[in-house]
Amino acid sequence: MRAVLAPDDPRNPVPRVGDLPDPVPGPGEVLVAIEAAGINHADLLQIRGQYPPPPGESTVPGLEAAGRVVGGALPERWPPGTRVMALLGGGGHGTLAAIPTGQLLPVPENLSIEEAGAVPEAGLTAWTNLVAEGGLQAGETVLVTGATGGMGSFAAQLARELGARVLAVGRDPGRLAQLRALGIDETLTAGPDLARQVRAATGGRGADLVFDLVGGPSINAHLASLREGGRLVLIGLLGGRKEEVDLGAVLSRRLRIVGSVLRPRSREEKTRLVEGFASFALPRLADGRLRPVVEKVLPFERAAEGYKALESGGTFGKIVLKM
Ligand SMILES: NC(=O)c1ccc[n+]([C@@H]2O[C@H](COP(=O)([O-])OP(=O)(O)OC[C@H]3O[C@@H](n4cnc5c(N)ncnc54)[C@H](OP(=O)(O)O)[C@@H]3O)[C@@H](O)[C@H]2O)c1
Secondary structure (H helix, E strand, O other), X not given: XXXXXXXOOOOOOOOEEEEOOOOOOOOOEEEEEEEEEEOOHHHHHHHOOOOOOOOOOOOOOOOXXXXXXXXXXXXXXXOXXXXXXXXXXXXXXXXXXXXXXXXXXXXOOOOOXXXXXXXXXXXXXXXXXXXXXXXXXXOOEEEEOOOOEHHHHHHHHHHHHOOOEEEEEEOOHHHHHHHHOOXXXXXXXXXXXXXXXXXXXXXXXXXXXXXXXXXXXXXXXXXXXXXXXXXXEEOOOOOOOOOOOOHHHXXXXXXXXXXXXXXXXXXXXXXXXXXXXXXXXXXXXXXXXXXXXXXXXXXXXXHHHHHHHHHHOXXXXXXXXXX
């Protein structure tokens, strides 16, 4: 098969596409011919040697993909030819992948294969962190930071579908305006004034939950945007890993901060998450209430260009490789 290979020198992290032996599906796995796959920041870290795959997972980057079943387990449930999308521990950036059946989802007819390749990682991360980690309830207000990216644009829609009021945060007015086409009408500008904007929007109360993709120096503005007893789930560190936080304010305002990563979770846990996400999100993907946003599709052999584009930023939604 063709696959994205680790660069020879991690200090010059340009991914190469080359040949690898075909994967062989193990018990409970299907072989999928990958047709499209989203690129994620984890892939950028992996080719730098900074985010190795969990034990037992493919060493090829790629945490989400869509394609057609070729063979393997449960042929009555996943017959050859079925269009599937999948959450992966690795291996999406190859032309073939062996995938546990519990991590597969059928592709709704209305989605293109490129859109399907952009759903699983954003969708499952949003589902896990809004519902399980964040405990989001209908009627609550959630602040989504980094809302114009691949993850944030899906999380904002999912939160709305869960019945929450969504305040979407970004730095670029043009990209924030694009969120409105997805039905995300309330947008706020990132910066030191954010907490004031949130208080103004919530009658002084603050948000119930922050879905935080940014962290870094913005963390204090995000914590200050919470109501007393509010929760912040830290999912991404686009703004940086370190910042001084007033723990006195965390303590006296009874705030809860939860850190969360999806990739190292067990296959059993991923299966449970996929089941919950499938029953809630598939009908909404099928009728367009949830829309994956794909800004750029690149031929697989130009993977290096796709990785570079994600690193450079400035896109709205996801970048997808087409096999
Ligand atoms: N914990 C997990 O399990 C998990 C799973 C998947 C992804 N993630 C993480 O989630 C984050 C977002 O992923 P993504 O795919 O949505 O990335 P993305 O497509 O690059 O979007 C991120 C958005 O955040 C904003 N942003 C970028 N750098 C920023 C900075 N320094 N300060 C403030 N805002 C910034 C940008 O919007 P504007 O320029 O328009 O403001 C961008 O559109 C990444 O850190 C990724 O690693 C975590």
